[in-house]
Amino acid sequence: DQQVKQNSPSLSVQEGRISILNCDYTNSMFDYFLWYKKYPAEGPTFLISISSIKDKNEDGRFTVFLNKSAKHLSLHIVPSQPGDSAVYFCAAISMNSGGYQKVTFGIGTKLQVIP
């Protein structure tokens, strides 16, 4: 049961253009969402997050959009740079039955930015 889905395993974008990475979720109890970037042989690095009470959060070149009715979020990178080439993971947080937060990750989308 994959509650967080990243349906595009890979994406190629020209340098300077916009990269859009998508994530869908099924659990309506998720109330906080995060994006992480991962280079090979390194751990994931936190990029940006959004609470379910918002529909947009921006940090420099990175913007995350949340559409709760569609259970969909996206990460926009503008402009894309070669150094953005990495695997991007979407993550969602809910509370478990014990009242503690539980984090669920998607399987990732590999972004390649072509110079």
Add this chain to the structure above:
Amino acid sequence: KAGVTQTPRYLIKTRGQQVTLSCSPISGHRSVSWYQQTPGQGLQFLFEYFSETQRNKGNFPGRFSGRQFSNSRSEMNVSTLELGDSALYLCASSQDRTQYFGPGTRLLVL
């Protein structure tokens, strides 16, 4: 602040052996979570510890266990290793809703 550190970075074991991995969280972070990453499977949650207590557990067999010490450092242990346990094991610490990851331990089981 220093980031999350994990030791060792690389490990080679044979089937049937056991292994212990270590994680030191960011100073002040009391929550430590462990994940397994394999190709095509994303990050699979193993367990989470907070103040020396396991408060979340994923769907892994009992061969996978962990513990947390009073200084928040955590260890995970895998007993009776199988070939399928070959993976990158990631540790993450947090003090709020955002987890910060270490570089991982790459385990190869032969």
